Amino acid sequence: MCPGCRLAASFLLVAPFVLLPSSGHRARGERPPEVPKEVRALEGTYTGAWTLFGVDEKGDVIKRMAWTDTAKAEKAEVQGDRAFVSTTDEMTFEGGKIPPFKVQGKEGYLLTKDGGLGEYFIEAAGQTNKMIKLGDNVWTYTAPAAGPELARLGFPKDASGQHVLVKVVTQEQGTETHRISRVTTVSWKDKEGKDRALQFVSLQGHHKRQP
DSSP, X not given: OOTTTOOOOOOOOOOOOOOOOTTOOOOTTOOOOOOOHHHHTTOEEEXXXXXXXXXXXXXXXXXXXXXXXXXXXXXXXXXXXXXXXXXXXXXXXXXXXXOOEEEEEEEEEEEOTTSOEEEEEEEETTEEXXXXXXXXXXXXXXXXXXXXXXXXXXXXXXXXXXXEEEEEEEEETTEEEEEEEEEEEEEEXXXXXXXEEEEXXXXXXXXXEOO
């Protein structure tokens, strides 16, 4: 639950369950769909710390901003072809120049035709990203880096790029911890018209599940 990653919650095993019709309507007397335990396991409160990186006028990587956050995942439900939790992320920025604000979204699983758990999705700020499992407790997704976003990181307006986010879930002193890094590759032309390219860690941080 941060810009580019949103809620860092548990991604564990998947299990099949009965899915209602995608219209979301139930016949009279029909029981509501059961929320899978994998989705209920996402519920909780997480606290984190994050740093965003960009470039200076010389193209050197610099720290752009930092913040802490408290992320809450609650109200696990099945709705249509998705099973998810609702998320709220409250962010407080270093230095106090940027006022605190909240980001709300949804996070969970798309459902397969037979009612099982399919792809994992993160929805926030009008965007939806699907995560791919690379191994035990290791997840990733890619997303384009839009021009306005790259401009805020210090690149010229004609720059183009791609984000690759990686999350690894660990147990640290008995605390579930989500460590996240985002690698961004950017291409642009400098003031002399020469092609430039840079690959760097643009976002790094963690979430820890609270008792």
